[in-house]
Amino acid sequence: MSKTFDRRRIAILVVEDEPLLLMDAMDMIEDAGFTVYGAGNADEALRLLESRNDIRVLFTDVDMPGSMDGLKLAHAVKDRWPPVHIIVASGHVNVARKELPENGVFFAKPYPPSSIICALDGIAERIVN
């Protein structure tokens, strides 16, 4: 696939409460050339979104401790930062799909890394064009 954009200019925010999975997801996205930020819960994620203006994609887990799970976070981000694209991943396949915000993309966990990168490229294409 010939890219018409620079992946480094697209920043992805990964939200995952499982530290090992967070590191691995960040490595995967970073290896693909995107800029990546990580957060261990929804509050951290919202603080990052407030302080950075380059985040174009939220890639979040669903089950997370704290006041907000990944679905609530996805809806909150959709409301406050409408241009931010949403990708949600969960082991609870049926629960998550029907509760996604509009245009949200769902991946069942565990997911093949290439499918995430492919989805990110698709989003990047749309952002650039």
Next chain:
Amino acid sequence: MGAEIRAFDWTTTPLGPISTWPKWLRTTVANLVECGHPIAFWVGPELTTIFNDGFGPILGKRAATALGKPLADVWFDVMDDIRPMVEQAMAGTPVWKEDLPLTMTRNGYPEETWWTFSYSPVRDDEGRIMGFLDTVTETTQSVLARRQIVETNEKLKREVELQQEARRQQRVLQRELSHRMKNTLSMVQAVVSQSLRNAPDPKVAAELAYARITALARAQDVLTSTSWAASDVEMITRASIEPYHDRDERFEVAGPSVELEAQRSLGLALAIHELATNSVKYGALSVEMGAVKIDWNIFGENGFSFSWREVGGPPVEAPSRRGFGSRLTERVVPAYFEGTAALDYAPAGLTYTLSGTLGAGRPSRAED
């Protein structure tokens, strides 16, 4: 009862001998005697008792002595209950009651009974109210049967509810297990991809991945004994060092009993695995006399510390390049405890210290 009534000495009652009874009284008594339905007639100034064959069983043991007795003597045990209705009938207003409960001692012991009955005023030829007819059906059996049905229904309903609750709990447990399974697979995937990312060649990557997956599996064995919910730090530690425990003096393990939530248990097991494999290559576990002191403690409200100290190994040098092992032990595992950790490559022996919390930041995930 016709014969008994005719034979009875009515001179002992306010009604006087039968021969003196007015026509309305005779007619009423004759109708009552010929009626198959239980009827009693209370008549005259003392409401003297006259009743038919059908009414006998209602009186129970009292049937033998009730004829000619005043109402208040026959029904002495329920008089307080029926008095208002008797007064109503005697005032000219008929009474109709369905399933009225009365506690009776008609058979010598208290019985709960129910009655459907009417009290109909009876007048003399001048229209004066002289008494009342009590036409009655005892409904005790049907009330008890209905009550039994209601109780049986309630019992069945409770049983169904218990079964539904048990099924619901089973579904929750299945969802929880499915979620933990997916999580474990995700961790295995991360371990594999991290092993591939950091290894010089596929063969080494495979060996690293196998060893890490085996370490996760040993930790899972500990968790399985508690339905994958939590483990004890000592159990997780001992399970993780077990492959390297070649002699008694190799490890010194000390710390209080501390329950560790499932994901923290897996994280700690991975950290110990990385420390041990590194030590087998470069540290105290690489030489005959080397040893490792592992201890942990709790402090403050939810504070938790853990340390791994190597002694008796070869002189330590800090590695030129930090791989998955040091990233995992220094950055990833402390995040499971919302804390920090450091590897100290002191020449006398490597020390790893972790300090964090066991707070409720990572609750069980049974909900949804």
